[in-house]
Each structure stands twice: as C-alpha cells, then as structure tokens.
Amino acid sequence: MWNLVRAEIVQLWRHRIVALSAVAAPLIFAGVLLATRDQYDSAGSVAAMQVAVMASLGVYVTATTALAARRQHLFLKRLRTTPLSPSAIVAGMVLPSVLLSLIQTGIVLAVLAAVGSAPGNLGVVVAGVVALNLILGLLAVATSGVTSSPDHAQVTTLPIFLLVVGGAIWVAITGTTDQAGLKRLTPGGSISELVMQGWAGAPVGDVAPLVGPIVAWVLVGAVLARSTFRWEPRS
Numbered sequence: 001m002w003n004l005v006r007a008e009i010v011q012l013w014r015h016r017i018v019a020l021s022a023v024a025a026p027l028i029f030a031g032v033l034l035a036t037r038d039q040y041d042s043a044g045s046v047a048a049m050q051v052a053v054m055a056s057l058g059v060y061v062t063a064t065t066a067l068a069a070r071r072q073h074l075f076l077k078r079l080r081t082t083p084l085s086p087s088a089i090v091a092g093m094v095l096p097s098v099l100l101s102l103i104q105t106g107i108v109l110a111v112l113a114a115v116g117s118a119p120g121n122l123g124v125v126v127a128g129v130v131a132l133n134l135i136l137g138l139l140a141v142a143t144s145g146v147t148s149s150p151d152h153a154q155v156t157t158l159p160i161f162l163l164v165v166g167g168a169i170w171v172a173i174t175g176t177t178d179q180a181g182l183k184r185l186t187p188g189g190s191i192s193e194l195v196m197q198g199w200a201g202a203p204v205g206d207v208a209p210l211v212g213p214i215v216a217w218v219l220v221g222a223v224l225a226r227s228t229f230r231w232e233p234r235s
Contacts, residue, residue, distance in 0.1 A: 004084065004092030005099075026054040026101070030108045034115070043116035044199030045172040047125070048192035050108055052168030055132045056161050056188075058101035063094045063140035065153040072149055076231050090229070094137045105129055120201020128194035131214050135187050136164070138221025145228035164188035172196065184213045 030050045037046045070076050070093060079089045109125070119125045139160055147156045167188030176183060176193050183189035190213040197207050 004089070005095050026058045026104055027108070029053045029057070034108070034112060037112070037116060040172065042196070042199070043112055044196040046116070047109055047112055047119070047199050048172045048195040049168050050112070051105060051129055051132060051195050052165050052188045052192060054105050054108065055101055055136050056164045058104060059097045059133050060136040060140050060160060060164070061153065061157045063097040063137060064143045064147055064157050065150045066097065067093055067141065067144035068147040068153050069150040071144070071230065072233050074233065080231060090141055094140060098133050098137050101133055102129065119199045121198045121203065124198025124202065124204065124207055125195050128191050128198060131194070131218070132187065132191040135217045135221050138218065138225045142221065142224035142228045145230045168192040184210065187217045190214050190217070
C-alpha cells in the first residue's frame with residue numbers, strides 16, 4: 001500500500017487542479033485567517049476555522065477529485081487486479097491528501113501559537129484535527145462515488161464543504177452558549193468546539209459531550225463510503 005501512497009503523492013503534484021486544492025488554496029485561506037486574527041475573540045476561534053478550511057480543501061475536495069480522476073482513467077479498475085485489498089487501495093488513494101493536510105495544519109497552527117497564544121491542551125486540539133481529517137477522508141470516498149469526473153467534483157463537494165466550513169465559522173464566531181446541540185450536529189461545529197476548548201485548555205472531561213457527535217459522523221462517513229463508492233467510471 002505504501003508504494004501506492006508514494007505514487008499518489010507524485011501524481012498529486014502533477015495534477016494542477018488537485019495540487020491547487022491540496023496545497024495552495026488551504027494555505028491561502030489559512031494565511032488570511034492568520035493575518036486577520038485580531039478580528040476574532042480568541043486564537044482558538046482562528047485555529048478552529050483554519051482546521052476546518054484546511055481539512056475541507058486539503059482532504060475532502062482533493063481526495064474526491066483524485067478518486068474521480070483515477071476512476072475516469074480506469075486506474076482504480078486496474079488496481080483491483082493487484083494483490084492489494086479493496087480497502088488498502090482506497091486507503092492508499094486517500095492517505096496522501098490526509099498526510100499533506102496534517103503537515104500543513106500542524107505548521108499553520110504552530111505559527112498561530114507563536115504569534116498568538118499556545119494551546120492549553122494540545123492533545124485535545126490534535127484529537128480534533130485527526131478526527132476531522134478522518135471524517136472528511138471517509139466522506140471524500142463517499143462523494144467520489146457520485147462524481148463522474150474531476151471537474152464535476154467542484155459541484156458534488158460543495159454541500160459537505162459548506163456544511164463543515166459553515167458550521168465551523170458559526171461556532172467560532174458565535175460560540176456554543178446558544179443552540180449548542182444544533183451546532184454540534186454539524187461536523188464542522190463539533191470539531192470547532194473541540195479545537196476551541198482544547199486551545200482554551202479545557203480538560204478531557206469537559207469535552208466528553210463532543211465525542212458522541214464526532215463518532216456519529218465517523219460512522220456516517222464509513223457507511224456512506226461503503227455504500228456509494230464505485231470502481232467503474234460513471235457516465
């Protein structure tokens with residue numbers, strides 16, 4: 001599988017659309033948030049929005065586009081003739097986007113901590129970052145199943161992208177004192193609250209109510225990925 005991961009990283013850099021969504025766009029948005037950080041209540045709010053935007057673009061949009069491209073070119077179909085299991089093939093296709101996103105997010109959050117305030121509970125922040133990347137990786141596999149081409153991914157990824165980023169901005173700007181239950185129903189909302197709480201130094205016990213919504217989104221992503229993913233090109 002790791003040979004496939006390395007090959008996909010090379011292909012990622014060669015594909016302009018995928019490279020843009022994986023590298024340039026997330027860093028641009030993160031840089032804008034970093035430059036305008038004084039407009040927000042706390043560094044945690046900025047971190048929450050950065051995590052949501054970077055994972056949505058770097059993992060969700062990128063992996064969906066890459067999978068659609070590989071299916072269109074029959075690469076996925078050819079991989080099924082190799083000794084790799086179906087799950088290993090899919091993981092090998094998505095993992096490069098996840099790894100790149102985690103590296104970029106780590107760098108951006110480190111800069112934010114250096115120019116602003118450091119996270120009080122780094123473990124909780126890291127858990128939020130990893131959880132969102134996992135959720136969006138699974139949703140990317142699911143969305144690719146209804147995406148006929150790389151260009152079509154710009155349309156099919158829009159609803160989930162808006163749900164994640166919109167939920168993150170909603171929580172980061174308005175907090176969770178009002179409509180907390182509704183905000184936690186969105187993947188962006190629950191993860192943003194987790195990152196903000198971790199940045200503020202909340203102990204693990206205080207973020208326990210967020211575990212349920214996050215685990216639920218992981219399960220939803222897994223079920224959708226299993227039911228909608230396709231190996232054959234879509235017409």
